Amino acid sequence: MNRRLASLDSWLGVTIFLAVWQALSALGLLDPRIIPSPIAVVAGTASHLTLAQFLGDVEASLFRVMAGFLIASVLGVVLGVASGWYPLVGDLLRAPIDLLRPIPPLAWIPAALIWFGLGEPSKVFVISLGAFFPAFTNTLAGMRKIDRDILNAARMMGLSGWRLLYRVAVPAIEPDILTGLRIAWSLSFGVLVAAELIASQSGLGNLIVRARELGQIDLVVFGILAIGITTLLTDFIIAQFFFRFRLRWYVKATTAGLAGTRER
Amino acid sequence: MQSPRVERVTEAVANAGSARPKIEILQVSKQFPAEDPARGLAVSNVSLTVGQNEFVSLLGRSGCGKTTLLNMIAGLVAPTQGQIAIDGKPVRGPGPDRGMVFQSSALFPWLTAIDNIEFGLVNRGVPKVERRRHAQDLISLVQLSGFESKYPRELSGGMQQRVAIARALALDPEILLMDEPFGALDELTRAEMQDELLAIWQKRTKTVVFVTHSISEAIFLSDRVIVMSPHPGRIREQIVIDVPRPRQRASVQFAQFYETIQRAIE
Amino acid sequence: MSDTLGTGSGPDGKAKATVAPGQGECRPSIEAERQPGWAVSRHLRQTGLPLLSVAVILAFWEGAAQLGLFDASTIPPPSRVLSTVWELQTLGFPRGSSLLTHMGSTLGRVAAGYALAAVLGIPLGMLIGRSLRASRMVLPIVTFARSVATLSLLPLAVLWFGVGEESKVFLITYGCFWVLLTNVIDGAKNVDPALIRAALMLDTSPRAMFYRVILPSALPYIFSGLRLALGLGFMVIVGVELIGTSIGLGALISQARTFYRMDLVFAGMVAIALFGLLIALGLSWLERLLLPWARESK
Numbered sequence: 001m002n003r004r005l006a007s008l009d010s011w012l013g014v015t016i017f018l019a020v021w022q023a024l025s026a027l028g029l030l031d032p033r034i035i036p037s038p039i040a041v042v043a044g045t046a047s048h049l050t051l052a053q054f055l056g057d058v059e060a061s062l063f064r065v066m067a068g069f070l071i072a073s074v075l076g077v078v079l080g081v082a083s084g085w086y087p088l089v090g091d092l093l094r095a096p097i098d099l100l101r102p103i104p105p106l107a108w109i110p111a112a113l114i115w116f117g118l119g120e121p122s123k124v125f126v127i128s129l130g131a132f133f134p135a136f137t138n139t140l141a142g143m144r145k146i147d148r149d150i151l152n153a154a155r156m157m158g159l160s161g162w163r164l165l166y167r168v169a170v171p172a173i174e175p176d177i178l179t180g181l182r183i184a185w186s187l188s189f190g191v192l193v194a195a196e197l198i199a200s201q202s203g204l205g206n207l208i209v210r211a212r213e214l215g216q217i218d219l220v221v222f223g224i225l226a227i228g229i230t231t232l233l234t235d236f237i238i239a240q241f242f243f244r245f246r247l248r249w250y251v252k253a254t255t256a257g258l259a260g261t262r263e264r
Numbered sequence: 265m266q267s268p269r270v271e272r273v274t275e276a277v278a279n280a281g282s283a284r285p286k287i288e289i290l291q292v293s294k295q296f297p298a299e300d301p302a303r304g305l306a307v308s309n310v311s312l313t314v315g316q317n318e319f320v321s322l323l324g325r326s327g328c329g330k331t332t333l334l335n336m337i338a339g340l341v342a343p344t345q346g347q348i349a350i351d352g353k354p355v356r357g358p359g360p361d362r363g364m365v366f367q368s369s370a371l372f373p374w375l376t377a378i379d380n381i382e383f384g385l386v387n388r389g390v391p392k393v394e395r396r397r398h399a400q401d402l403i404s405l406v407q408l409s410g411f412e413s414k415y416p417r418e419l420s421g422g423m424q425q426r427v428a429i430a431r432a433l434a435l436d437p438e439i440l441l442m443d444e445p446f447g448a449l450d451e452l453t454r455a456e457m458q459d460e461l462l463a464i465w466q467k468r469t470k471t472v473v474f475v476t477h478s479i480s481e482a483i484f485l486s487d488r489v490i491v492m493s494p495h496p497g498r499i500r501e502q503i504v505i506d507v508p509r510p511r512q513r514a515s516v517q518f519a520q521f522y523e524t525i526q527r528a529i530e
Numbered sequence: 531m532s533d534t535l536g537t538g539s540g541p542d543g544k545a546k547a548t549v550a551p552g553q554g555e556c557r558p559s560i561e562a563e564r565q566p567g568w569a570v571s572r573h574l575r576q577t578g579l580p581l582l583s584v585a586v587i588l589a590f591w592e593g594a595a596q597l598g599l600f601d602a603s604t605i606p607p608p609s610r611v612l613s614t615v616w617e618l619q620t621l622g623f624p625r626g627s628s629l630l631t632h633m634g635s636t637l638g639r640v641a642a643g644y645a646l647a648a649v650l651g652i653p654l655g656m657l658i659g660r661s662l663r664a665s666r667m668v669l670p671i672v673t674f675a676r677s678v679a680t681l682s683l684l685p686l687a688v689l690w691f692g693v694g695e696e697s698k699v700f701l702i703t704y705g706c707f708w709v710l711l712t713n714v715i716d717g718a719k720n721v722d723p724a725l726i727r728a729a730l731m732l733d734t735s736p737r738a739m740f741y742r743v744i745l746p747s748a749l750p751y752i753f754s755g756l757r758l759a760l761g762l763g764f765m766v767i768v769g770v771e772l773i774g775t776s777i778g779l780g781a782l783i784s785q786a787r788t789f790y791r792m793d794l795v796f797a798g799m800v801a802i803a804l805f806g807l808l809i810a811l812g813l814s815w816l817e818r819l820l821l822p823w824a825r826e827s828k
């Protein structure tokens with residue numbers, strides 16, 4: 001009951017926001033050449049953009065983000081786990097990673113363009129750089145705060161080495177990994193848009209560039225909203241997928257004695 | 265040797281005897297919102313009066329509504345039925361006449377021990393020098409000299425609880441509501457703190473409502489022990505401890521009270 | 531050496547809820563616990579190995595470049611980058627714009643946008659967070675506004691504010707504002723009710739409740755918001771400068787690219803990294819100063 005009330009409030013908030021926006025436009029308080037009304041955005045988009053074009057842009061963007069994200073998350077999670085588990089790896093990796101981390105991923109764009117040219121690889125490279133750090137840092141943070149009692153309990157049950165790592169330690173830090181991957185995902189989108197604004201022939205960022213060049217401000221607004229919605233929607237899908245997958249794995253891999261500890 | 269006085273109080277008011285009532289609780293119930301209304305009934309039709317300067321303990325199993333009852337006296341939780349009055353005036357909210365020590369110490373983590381103690385004094389606008397002196401006295405009272413400028417997370421659970429006691433005492437309330445204040449203390453400190461509490465209670469003439477899980481603590485401290493039972497939370501029995509203080513923790517009489525109360529709880 | 535693995539955690543570790551995890555402090559790794567031999571030299575390893583790894587990487591990089599194993603113009607060696615930093619400061623690129631000029635201009639923009647976001651976001655977040663209804667109503671809007679890639683607003687910003695400083699400051703403010711707002715709302719919302727009750731029993735007026743209980747209790751969240759916002763602000767400004775200006779660190783590396791001056795690109799990146807590092811250090815110093823009670827241990 002409470003929950004329904006909460007979502008009602010949420011819808012109310014969105015409705016009020018859109019209504020005020022539309023009303024201000026209708027009253028002429030917002031210059032339509034500068035801020036088109038919600039209805040104008042929808043109408044303008046319908047006339048300027050075909051569905052096929054739009055889907056093409058979405059596909060191009062998603063491909064880039066996915067490629068960069070996958071590379072980064074595999075590398076980030078594997079290196080994060082290794083750094084937490086083997087002190088030698090952790091100590092060796094720490095300094096170079098700490099030195100690179102303060103560089104915003106976008107600052108790699110010029111270098112990437114020189115190294116990889118204007119094509120896809122440079123975008124994927126920059127996106128994966130952006131996504132790597134959150135994936136790595138969160139995984140490592142998870143590894144560092146694993147409850148030692150869980151590990152000791154597992155050791156007392158005869159687990160050690162690799163098996164201890166992948167049957168106890170990794171499941172224990174799954175929530176941290178998920179957090180890291182979600183941050184990585186939304187950061188990937190931010191980087192993607194910048195990359196597409198700077199050098200690209202397709203994608204949602206490029207949609208905005210094209211619309212601006214043609215002076216279709218309604219389409220620019222649509223592009224901005226589309227990027228936001230795509231980010232939110234895909235983030236939601238990732239979280240859902242992860243929870244399902246995690247649950248299956250959880251049933252299969254964890255012994256009854258350790259089950260309770262994972263949810264914390 | 266006389267046997268302990270046990271009174272059956274089911275519907276009747278648990279009485280304070282001759283003393284003038286300080287706290288009057290009249291047929292109070294508290295229903296929390298819950299799927300199953302029976303489970304949400306934390307306190308059911310409880311009546312109790314506490315006399316001026318009386319020391320009353322609430323005893324009972326976990327979940328029998330002790331904290332809820334205390335919160336209602338404090339004015340932090342409103343009863344769904346019935347009335348609570350202090351000095352004849354109905355309780356509408358927290359007031360300066362009541363101080364509380366919470367089950368979890370509820371110290372402000374961003375304040376040092378001494379600043380926590382001074383919190384209420386600052387609210388009252390007590391000048392700095394005066395409130396520092398007052399707080400220092402309380403620090404030594406709860407035996408925390410040397411830990412004044414430690415933050416709560418740097419103190420052990422027992423030390424935190426003692427800061428919380430000092431914080432409640434700082435405003436010198438007429439009524440002291442204490443929710444398992446010594447639960448986190450070791451046996452020795454606990455005995456010391458019990459002595460201190462009695463000393464404060466006698467010197468400053470306070471009315472105390474004291475929640476505890478420890479039967480012997482209740483016997484050692486109280487004028488009266490109220491035994492509560494859960495689901496729904498009710499008063500089951502009250503036992504008057506008419507033993508002069510200072511009491512001997514290891515006396516035969518003590519053991520008799522212990523047995524009686526244990527039987528009352530079951 | 532303090533050992534924070536699993537031991538002596540304070541009563542509430544939950545203030546960390548929205549804090550981006552993992553400022554890389556040195557804590558012993560898990561395996562080290564089991565290997566007494568390792569433990570003896572742990573301290574040595576923890577300071578020595580990172581230095582060693584960086585030194586080895588730099589040495590190999592330099593050596594390989596000197597031996598001509600790769601094209602030094604696309605991957606300039608450390609010595610070259612260093613001399614370029616010097617050249618950049620003395621001669622400037624474009625000529626006359628020294629490194630400090632670029633840094634100053636970037637810093638000015640970030641500072642303005644960040645400060646504006648803080649001035650707007652902190653009070654507003656505290657207000658919204660204290661009302662359950664309001665926070666529920668703004669939640670979807672805030673979540674969405676956060677998901678909008680800040681740089682995608684660039685065309686609109688230019689349309690609204692022109693190509694000058696205002697549009698850049700606006701974009702930084704936009705990026706920082708929503709992150710900060712989310713954290714401040716969380717902070718104002720997640721005040722431990724036990725503390726409110728305790729304060730109620732201590733003669734606390736509504737005004738004192740806000741300033742002496744709710745605000746201090748939200749402070750760790752506000753700080754984590756400030757930290758996240760700063761990182762984002764930096765990212766936004768670099769992106770904005772890449773696209774269309776002549777002064778600023780982002781502009782510097784972008785123009786260096788068009789001249790194929792990889793050494794300059796690297797020099798600019800070094801400056802950006804240093805910058806980010808310094809600001810992050812400054813912020814955590816400030817946090818230690820203002821929030822001594824939230825520190826891990828004594």
Ligand SMILES: Nc1ncnc2c1ncn2[C@@H]1O[C@H](COP(=O)(O)OP(=O)(O)OP(=O)(O)O)[C@@H](O)[C@H]1O
Pocket residue numbers: 296297303304305306324325326327328329330331332333367497
């Ligand atoms: N805010 C609340 N909402 C719903 N139910 C509550 C709430 N507070 C208490 N209850 C319920 O009321 C009953 C009594 O709780 P209360 O905390 O008063 O017990 P207690 O006697 O203090 O227990 P303990 O000895 O464990 O502290 C319990 O069943 C509890 O689940």
Ligand SMILES: [Mg+2]
Pocket residue numbers: 330331332367443
């Ligand atoms: Mg209780």
